[in-house]
Amino acid sequence: MVSSIPKDSQSVSELKEFYRQMVLIRKFEEAAAKAYSVGKIGGFLHLYIGQEAVGVGSIAALTPKDYIVSTYRDHGHALARGLNPKPLMAELFGKGTGISKGNGGSMHFFDRNAHFMGGHGIVGGHISLAAGIAFASKFKKEDSVTICFFGEGAANIGSFHEGLNLAAIWKLPVVFICENNHYAMGTPEYRALAVKDVSVRAYAYDMARDHIEGDEVRKVKDHVQVAVERARRGEGPTLIEVSTYRFRGHSMSDPAKYRTKEELEAYKKKDPLMRARHELELGGIKTEELDKMDLEIQSQIDEAYQYAETSPEPPLSQLHKYVYAEDK
Amino acid sequence: MAILTYREALNRAMVEEMEKDPLIYLMGEEVGHYQGAYKVSQGMLDRFGEERVIDTPISENGFAGIGVGSAMVGLRPIIEFMTWNFSLVAIDQIINSAAKMNYMSGGQFPMPIVFRGAGGAGGRLGAQHSQAFESWYAHCPGLKVVCPATPKDAYGLLKSSIRDNNPTIFIESEVLYGSKGEVPEQEYTIPLGLGEIKRKGTDITLVTWSRALGFAEEAAAILEKEGISVEIVDLRSLRPLDENLIYESVKKTNRALVVEEGWPVAGFGAQIAYLIQKNAFAYLDHPVERVTQMDVPMSYAANLERMSLPNATRVADTIREMLQ
Ligand SMILES: Cc1ncc(C[n+]2csc(CCOP(=O)(O)OP(=O)(O)O)c2C)c(N)n1
Numbered sequence: 001m002v003s004s005i006p007k008d009s010q011s012v013s014e015l016k017e018f019y020r021q022m023v024l025i026r027k028f029e030e031a032a033a034k035a036y037s038v039g040k041i042g043g044f045l046h047l048y049i050g051q052e053a054v055g056v057g058s059i060a061a062l063t064p065k066d067y068i069v070s071t072y073r074d075h076g077h078a079l080a081r082g083l084n085p086k087p088l089m090a091e092l093f094g095k096g097t098g099i100s101k102g103n104g105g106s107m108h109f110f111d112r113n114a115h116f117m118g119g120h121g122i123v124g125g126h127i128s129l130a131a132g133i134a135f136a137s138k139f140k141k142e143d144s145v146t147i148c149f150f151g152e153g154a155a156n157i158g159s160f161h162e163g164l165n166l167a168a169i170w171k172l173p174v175v176f177i178c179e180n181n182h183y184a185m186g187t188p189e190y191r192a193l194a195v196k197d198v199s200v201r202a203y204a205y206d207m208a209r210d211h212i213e214g215d216e217v218r219k220v221k222d223h224v225q226v227a228v229e230r231a232r233r234g235e236g237p238t239l240i241e242v243s244t245y246r247f248r249g250h251s252m253s254d255p256a257k258y259r260t261k262e263e264l265e266a267y268k269k270k271d272p273l274m275r276a277r278h279e280l281e282l283g284g285i286k287t288e289e290l291d292k293m294d295l296e297i298q299s300q301i302d303e304a305y306q307y308a309e310t311s312p313e314p315p316l317s318q319l320h321k322y323v324y325a326e327d328k
Numbered sequence: 329m330a331i332l333t334y335r336e337a338l339n340r341a342m343v344e345e346m347e348k349d350p351l352i353y354l355m356g357e358e359v360g361h362y363q364g365a366y367k368v369s370q371g372m373l374d375r376f377g378e379e380r381v382i383d384t385p386i387s388e389n390g391f392a393g394i395g396v397g398s399a400m401v402g403l404r405p406i407i408e409f410m411t412w413n414f415s416l417v418a419i420d421q422i423i424n425s426a427a428k429m430n431y432m433s434g435g436q437f438p439m440p441i442v443f444r445g446a447g448g449a450g451g452r453l454g455a456q457h458s459q460a461f462e463s464w465y466a467h468c469p470g471l472k473v474v475c476p477a478t479p480k481d482a483y484g485l486l487k488s489s490i491r492d493n494n495p496t497i498f499i500e501s502e503v504l505y506g507s508k509g510e511v512p513e514q515e516y517t518i519p520l521g522l523g524e525i526k527r528k529g530t531d532i533t534l535v536t537w538s539r540a541l542g543f544a545e546e547a548a549a550i551l552e553k554e555g556i557s558v559e560i561v562d563l564r565s566l567r568p569l570d571e572n573l574i575y576e577s578v579k580k581t582n583r584a585l586v587v588e589e590g591w592p593v594a595g596f597g598a599q600i601a602y603l604i605q606k607n608a609f610a611y612l613d614h615p616v617e618r619v620t621q622m623d624v625p626m627s628y629a630a631n632l633e634r635m636s637l638p639n640a641t642r643v644a645d646t647i648r649e650m651l652q
Contacts, residue, residue, distance in 0.1 A: 067401070101434030110433035117400055118433065122424045128390045129425060132397020139353065139379065139403060159420075162390025169385070322431045323469050325438030325493035 004216070006283040011218070016285065016293075018060065018217045019276040022052040023294055025076040026273060027301045028085050032075070032092055032106075035305065036252050041092045045106050048076035050247035053272030054179050055080040057220025058147060058242075061228045067115045067137075067146040069130040072107035074119030077149060081116050083109070085301060089308035096314035097307070103314070103322065115144075123184075124150060124157035127176065131167040134174035134237075145231045147175045147224070152241075153184025155198045164239065168205040171236035175227045178241045179214070185250045186258045199241035207239055214244035215270040245270075330513055335505040337479035338368050338444075341486035342406060344515065346376055349404060352490060355382040355391055356408030356445070365410045366446055366505050392418035392443070396425045399441040399495075406490065409445035412461050412499055419464075426495040427470030442489045444498035446505070447475075448539050448589050449626060452633055458626035460590035462538070465497040466566040466599075472496045472520055473566040477541035479509040481564055484518030492520060501539040521568030525577065529559035532583040532647055535574055535600055537563040540587045543619075546640035551647060558647065566596055574600065575608045582613040583650055587643055592620040614650045619643050 006012045029047045036045045048055065051073075059068060059080040070077040078088055083099065091098030092106055100110050107121045117133060120126035130148030137144040154160055155178055167174050178198045182189050189196055202209035208230060212223050220242060227238035245267040249256035256264075277290055332340065346352045353376075358365045360373040360383040373381040384391040388409065395405035409415045415422065422443060429437045449458035466473045472494050476482040482500070489496040526541060527548055536544045541562050548558035559577050563570060578584050584604050586597035601616040622636040 069397075098434070100432060100436070103434045104432045108432045110436050112433070112436040117397075118429075118437075120425070122420055125393065125420055125424060128393025128421070129397035129400070131390070132394035132399075133401050134397075135394050136398035136401045136403045139398065140351075159389050159393060162387035163393065165385065166387060166390050166394060322433075322435040324472075325430050325440075326435070 004218070004279065006279060012280065012283045012285065015218060015276060015280055015283065018056050019273070019280060020293060020297065021056045021080055022217065022273050022276060023297050024085065024300070025052045025055070025079045027297055028079060028089070028304070029075055031301050031305050032089070033252065035092065040309070041106070042094065043105050044072065045252040046073040046250065047246070047248045047252070048073050050267065050271070051179055051181060051214065051244045052076055053217035053220055054177070054214045054242045054244050055149070057217040058177055058224045060221045061225040062145065062147065065115065065142070065144045066228070067117050067133050067144060069117045069126050069133065069146060069148045070109070070119045071126065071150055072119055072121045074107065074109045078109045078111070078116055081114050083111055083114055083116060085304040086307040089304040090311045093308040093311070094313065095308060095311035096318070097311040101314055101318065124154035124159040126150070127154065127160050127163035128166065130174055131163045131172055134167065134172035135170065137173055138170070143232050145173045145175065145228050147177055147228070149177050149179055151184060152178055152180040152182070152189050152198050153187065153192060155201065156192055164205045164207065164237070167237040168207045171234065173231035173234070174237045175224065175231055176237060176239045177224065178239065179244055180241050181244050181246045183250070183259070185254070188258070197241065199239055202239035207237055210238060210240040212240070212242055214242035215272045215275055217272055217276055329510040331508050332479045332511045333505065334479045334482050334500070334507050334509070335366065335368050337483040337511050338486055338500065339370055339372070341483045341490070342369070343372060343375065345487055345490045346380065351402060352404040352406065353380040353382060354406045354408060355384055355395060357384055357386055357410050359383060359408050366502070368500070368505070369408070388414050388418040389421055392421035393425065395441050396421055396429070396439065399439050400429065400437050404440045404490065406442045406444060409443060411457065411502065412445055412447040413457055413459055415443065415445070415461065422465070422471070422495070422497070423468050427468050431470060438493040439495045440493045442496045442498050444486070444500060446502040447499035448501045448503060449633070449637055450502045452628055452630060454628040455625035460588070460621065462497070462499050462566055463590050463594065463596040466596050470495065471567060474498045474520060474564065475538040475566065476564060477501070477504070477538050477562055479507070480511050481518060483511055484516050485520065485564060487517045488520050491517070496520070499538065504539055518564070520565045521570055523561055523563045523570035523573040525559060525573070526562045527558065527560040529557035529581065531557045531581055531651060532585060533559050533561060533574065533577040533581045534585050534587060534643070535561045535563065536587040537566065538589060540589050540638060543638050543640045543643050544587050547643035547647065550640060550644050556647065556651060571603060571607070574604060578604055578608045579611045582611050584612070584616045585619065585643070585646060585650065586616065587619045587638055589638065590621055592618060592623055595620055617646055617650055619646050
């Protein structure tokens with residue numbers, strides 16, 4: 001593993017913060033997996049484990065006024081945005097205290113105040129929503145930028161192409177981030193993509209592009225930052241492909257038999273958390289300090305779990321609420 | 329009162345609303361420079377500029393999604409589908425995104441968007457261009473579905489739809505664009521969910537909306553000469569539905585017929601028939617009947633198209649049978 005040593009105290013503390021967020025995501029999801037296996041969480045549960053550096057690095061390039069649009073694999077993005085793990089875990093448990101009041105579940109985290117514009121369940125459908133949010137920013141002459149996460153599987157659906165074309169012709173302030181984890185459910189990229197490099201599709205829309213490895217969190221941030229600034233200057237969208245890997249199956253119900261142990265082990269050696277930890281140690285942070293941090297995060301997650309478990313279900317009167325917006 | 333076409337009434341509604349609220353924009357294929365495929369947006373580009381009257385490439389799914397995303401952050405889009413036939417390419421965005429955004433976010437994201445455009449059967453346009461889809465959209469909670477039949481209603485209902493904080497499916501009738509009617513000069517709105525008795529009568533209640541109102545009125549005029557008095561309820565919107573207006577009328581006439589332009593199977597008329605038998609059963613002297621499009625795709629052949637669509641003769645025949 002070639003590691004870049006954080007050079008000054010500022011980059012050490014930045015990396016420390018990234019490490020903290022990545023551990024938070026990992027532990028949140030490990031707790032969620034546990035809750036799922038004992039039936040406390042229903043539906044699909046798509047874990048982000050292995051991909052943490054992409055969400056954390058990308059979202060670090062944003063300011064609070066910027067927007068994030070996510071997929072059904074949204075836990076990591078929400079936590080990286082700084083959302084409190086308690087209402088997120090409560091949402092997974094289907095509780096009234098959940099971030100979407102229990103109406104959303106794992107695939108539909110929303111937080112209006114944090115400009116977290118949802119996890120969306122239809123593959124690729126949210127790509128044009130993201131362009132729409134960016135369209136609104138331009139329309140209102142606000143300098144917010146929207147980033148949109150999706151997988152390489154989503155790059156094959158029509159809404160990807162329509163969304164990118166519209167964003168490009170109107171120079172919308174949006175950054176499309178393809179988290180290429182090399183599998184769409186059980187379909188490996190070579191069986192789904194005529195040209196494996198998703199980012200080159202940017203050429204078809206005369207759009208800026210970038211392609212990076214996603215195991216080094218600060219690198220992700222630096223590259224996304226360039227695209228975000230480009231968007232903020234009014235120079236239009238960018239398509240960034242970040243190569244990454246999910247350590248678990250597509251969702252909790254997927255044993256992931258379509259890939260080899262060797263492949264998984266090879267990627268686990270590039271675990272972004274281990275990498276960040278190693279780099280922090282090289283930068284002078286003591287192992288004990290990192291261990292202590294891990295423990296603190298674990299207790300934060302335990303608290304969230306406890307909160308979710310003890311929160312009440314939504315009132316039955318909520319069933320018919322929110323179908324339509326309340327009249328003002 | 330001014331005499332306006334259905335198309336002009338729609339245009340006036342959009343123009344007035346856009347003048348009042350800078351967050352409203354109109355987007356769709358050919359809405360700007362071409363002045364609208366059916367000229368509903370005539371003159372609007374000049375008035376509001378390219379920032380608010382926005383031509384799109386042919387990408388229904390994409391620009392429907394743009395509309396939904398922009399509505400999430402407070403814009404009030406009017407998305408024009410050149411015709412509702414092409415909305416099927418965007419139905420994912422309408423149903424999976426727009427209709428559910430408020431619900432699945434626990435009330436965080438109201439969706440003030442109007443999807444509008446031409447619907448129904450045109451003159452011999454064949455199977456892919458002659459379809460009434462209101463039943464499809466009315467099936468889905470979270471959407472409002474509006475189907476005006478007159479210029480007056482088109483104006484008042486479109487204004488309400490634009491002001492509504494929910495996604496509205498506003499289906500205009502392609503064959504009615506040129507039809508004329510009185511429209512009050514004074515600004516007004518018509519609340520969504522308020523039907524109207526378009527003709528008073530005592531022998532049978534005819535429930536309808538949009539273009540089929542024309543067939544209903546024609547049939548009622550024919551039957552009047554035979555001494556049969558038809559009451560016509562124009563629903564104007566299917567969601568929300570003015571149920572009581574239907575029941576009150578049925579209580580008076582004891583018979584009900586639904587006339588609609590769409591297909592019969594799982595069509596909206598089936599829902600109305602169910603509601604009437606459930607809530608006004610004691611008042612019925614005859615099973616609720618329906619006159620719909622035939623259960624086939626639309627044929628191009630003139631005679632088959634004619635045969636497929638509901639018409640005044642079929643409506644009158646059905647009523648005569650029901651009154652025997
Ligand atoms: C339109 C649509 N088709 C199929 C599905 C079912 N599905 C959910 S996720 C998925 C794979 C998507 O893979 P990718 O976009 O690469 O994202 P990843 O899961 O790898 O993050 C599929 C087929 C869906 N949700 N939506």
